[in-house]
Amino acid sequence: MTAPSLAVAQRSLGDPSISYPLVPPLTRGCPKTSTDALAYPLEVDYDYDRVPAGLFEQAPLPDIARWAPLLPPLHAPTLGEGGTPLLELDDGVYLKDESRNPTWSHKDRLNRVTVSAALAAGAPGVVVASSGNHGASAAAYAARAGLKAVVLASADSPPAVQSFVRAYGAKVLTVDADRRWPLLRDIVDELGYHPVSNQTVTHTGHPYGPEGYKTIAYELFAQLGRVPAAVFTPTGYGELLYGVWKGFTELRRTGATTDAPLMFACEPAAGAPTARALADGEPATIVDAGPSDAYAILCTVGGHRAVRAVRDSGGLALPVGDDTMRAAQRELAGQGIWQELSGAAGLAAYRALGRTFDGPVVCVGTSSGFKDLGVGTRPAEVLTAPTWRDAL
Amino acid sequence: MTAPSLAVAQRSLGDPSISYPLVPPLTRGCPKTSTDALAYPLEVDYDYDRVPAGLFEQAPLPDIARWAPLLPPLHAPTLGEGGTPLLELDDGVYLKDESRNPTWSHKDRLNRVTVSAALAAGAPGVVVASSGNHGASAAAYAARAGLKAVVLASADSPPAVQSFVRAYGAKVLTVDADRRWPLLRDIVDELGYHPVSNQTVTHTGHPYGPEGYKTIAYELFAQLGRVPAAVFTPTGYGELLYGVWKGFTELRRTGATTDAPLMFACEPAAGAPTARALADGEPATIVDAGPSDAYAILCTVGGHRAVRAVRDSGGLALPVGDDTMRAAQRELAGQGIWQELSGAAGLAAYRALGRTFDGPVVCVGTSSGFKDLGVGTRPAEVLTAPTWRDAL
Numbered sequence: 067m068t069a070p071s072l073a074v075a076q077r078s079l080g081d082p083s084i085s086y087p088l089v090p091p092l093t094r095g096c097p098k099t100s101t102d103a104l105a106y107p108l109e110v111d112y113d114y115d116r117v118p119a120g121l122f123e124q125a126p127l128p129d130i131a132r133w134a135p136l137l138p139p140l141h142a143p144t145l146g147e148g149g150t151p152l153l154e155l156d157d158g159v160y161l162k163d164e165s166r167n168p169t170w171s172h173k174d175r176l177n178r179v180t181v182s183a184a185l186a187a188g189a190p191g192v193v194v195a196s197s198g199n200h201g202a203s204a205a206a207y208a209a210r211a212g213l214k215a216v217v218l219a220s221a222d223s224p225p226a227v228q229s230f231v232r233a234y235g236a237k238v239l240t241v242d243a244d245r246r247w248p249l250l251r252d253i254v255d256e257l258g259y260h261p262v263s264n265q266t267v268t269h270t271g272h273p274y275g276p277e278g279y280k281t282i283a284y285e286l287f288a289q290l291g292r293v294p295a296a297v298f299t300p301t302g303y304g305e306l307l308y309g310v311w312k313g314f315t316e317l318r319r320t321g322a323t324t325d326a327p328l329m330f331a332c333e334p335a336a337g338a339p340t341a342r343a344l345a346d347g348e349p350a351t352i353v354d355a356g357p358s359d360a361y362a363i364l365c366t367v368g369g370h371r372a373v374r375a376v377r378d379s380g381g382l383a384l385p386v387g388d389d390t391m392r393a394a395q396r397e398l399a400g401q402g403i404w405q406e407l408s409g410a411a412g413l414a415a416y417r418a419l420g421r422t423f424d425g426p427v428v429c430v431g432t433s434s435g436f437k438d439l440g441v442g443t444r445p446a447e448v449l450t451a452p453t454w455r456d457a458l
Numbered sequence: 459m460t461a462p463s464l465a466v467a468q469r470s471l472g473d474p475s476i477s478y479p480l481v482p483p484l485t486r487g488c489p490k491t492s493t494d495a496l497a498y499p500l501e502v503d504y505d506y507d508r509v510p511a512g513l514f515e516q517a518p519l520p521d522i523a524r525w526a527p528l529l530p531p532l533h534a535p536t537l538g539e540g541g542t543p544l545l546e547l548d549d550g551v552y553l554k555d556e557s558r559n560p561t562w563s564h565k566d567r568l569n570r571v572t573v574s575a576a577l578a579a580g581a582p583g584v585v586v587a588s589s590g591n592h593g594a595s596a597a598a599y600a601a602r603a604g605l606k607a608v609v610l611a612s613a614d615s616p617p618a619v620q621s622f623v624r625a626y627g628a629k630v631l632t633v634d635a636d637r638r639w640p641l642l643r644d645i646v647d648e649l650g651y652h653p654v655s656n657q658t659v660t661h662t663g664h665p666y667g668p669e670g671y672k673t674i675a676y677e678l679f680a681q682l683g684r685v686p687a688a689v690f691t692p693t694g695y696g697e698l699l700y701g702v703w704k705g706f707t708e709l710r711r712t713g714a715t716t717d718a719p720l721m722f723a724c725e726p727a728a729g730a731p732t733a734r735a736l737a738d739g740e741p742a743t744i745v746d747a748g749p750s751d752a753y754a755i756l757c758t759v760g761g762h763r764a765v766r767a768v769r770d771s772g773g774l775a776l777p778v779g780d781d782t783m784r785a786a787q788r789e790l791a792g793q794g795i796w797q798e799l800s801g802a803a804g805l806a807a808y809r810a811l812g813r814t815f816d817g818p819v820v821c822v823g824t825s826s827g828f829k830d831l832g833v834g835t836r837p838a839e840v841l842t843a844p845t846w847r848d849a850l
Contacts, residue, residue: 097481099753124515129543140844145545145553146543146558148559149519151520151537162539166520166538166558166559168555170557170826187523193849206796210794214850219838221837224834225836225837226618228834229833229834229835229836230827233827234796235788237849239848240838240840240845245844253846253849257850371797384808397627399601399625400626402597403626435625436618440621441618442617442833442834444617444620444621445617446620446632446634448633448634449632456631457631458630
């Protein structure tokens, strides 16, 4: 039932004249343009001339297979990812509620695609280094596809998230953060597991991953009936930001629209590698990171994709402090929407920027509040003789 | 934008010849047919002759307002409830994944409707007695609508769920279970808060509530292109079961189909008031309940709606033990779907029944695994010198 993929090659983000065959996925970045200090990611190229008419006129329902022509081949079964609601807040700003995915974060869009690559490669399983959402999502899609999964988790993720990561039957190895990446490489090299998280000095991740995120742009186009003026995205390595941006460029390239939004990389001020790279005019950079409770997007290692999305769209990198994110999180809760602290970074940065735009503004809310630090740590005190006055 | 409601009256389930005006909602059951030992609920009646052509041919997207003609008037803003995916399991059985709602349970469909009633009544807020999903969902919809919310919670709900219930800014009063209902009545009587949970001796709840659940039937009809042969629903008081059943009867009544499914009430064996009432030939009953970890559907107080849905459809009440539910929960996790233990009761009962049906079988999965007992209670042990062998 799924339409065939029009994917034809992997193209280097370091030099767009360099391309590689579509398979095998180059999970350690572009070999020709990367150096010891900087790794360039790849993206997927398509035969855009053959995009079916009407592709972008579909109802934005779950299951990203409806966009199969512009995705890498989908071998993994769906869990009904995507098709998330676009909620209008009091002042007309929109929240794209990605907590409505199968494992309650945006990561499901990526893992449908990367686990498909693992199946195509004939790998016995997938391996992922993750403190939360990415690991659980990879485990869920691997389980659904009949593959094993190894999650290299960190001990400091919230206890409820630890239950979440273990829920899908994956082998969860809890290790110190600095041991995760060498171990991931070993599991790839020794066991032939397919890596669905990063292995390079600056972030490149899986070359197919951001393709899954493109579907957010397609859905927004269907939901708004147009391209938004600006998109504010919680940003760690920039895979989500770049994916959404790429989706919009494809809408333009295939003639569905002539517009494109400004893309805003909203990252914790405690790290903010995208802002630093842009300020220094670098393709990507590595920073020291201070403490932040927005653990899902706190990164020391930046990625070139984030820099490209901001630069090519004319947007900005917007570092935001935890207090600003907390205020946005409270604002959303006051509208009935419980986002993880990281998930409120988009709205936080938009509020802090204080700029108006000539068209709809979309903040991507990436994940459910259940994944936050502090969840489950404040047991309630029982009222012994309650009266209705206590309700006032 | 929302089409007008065709709701015309409240009709007694105790005697269908008795009806009342649509407002005010009779939140303490049918006054004429209820007794000190047994309360009969009400349901909403519509002007079915005026149902718009093509109503049931819509895409099953989020926001139940698309079914507004067959719902009570919707005044509360949407959080994008409904439009949840229907996932096919290995053997062709379907799971309707209600963990994909705004607060990650089916309760959001009900609370969009009941909070609308609170707004129409001019109440300053809503009050709800709930150990989890219902309370958080009511709090979310109240916040979205600009109403206050009081949640009467119990101390024994899981710690992560306590964070969840508090997330939306409601006033949460944690009280002993037996104090909840008198306190709820006081808050209704003294403060004029609108009750969105039960106040009667056997369960009647809010007369409009199950109307929200009807939309599951409409979505299943759109998703399957037909009516299922059987629906297995986790059942506590039976509001969900009855709502889904009523939706199917409306599809038949309005000529969209001539079929209707068998409805199976899947309830914890430790309580099982629906099975008891059916066995005794009673309209509803009250039972003692033993321990069960399926706390979201463990009820001592039964409701007439559950009895009616089972009896009118030709289905059964199916008590299931915790071990059976746990096996179904593991089965779902092995397919990449993390349901709360209660949410797996439908699949558990279907597996235990071992019967085949002449058509699609749907199990309703009501809620996310994040809400379970035990979540967040097993911190991980850190591997000090991990090697790839640990992944085997």
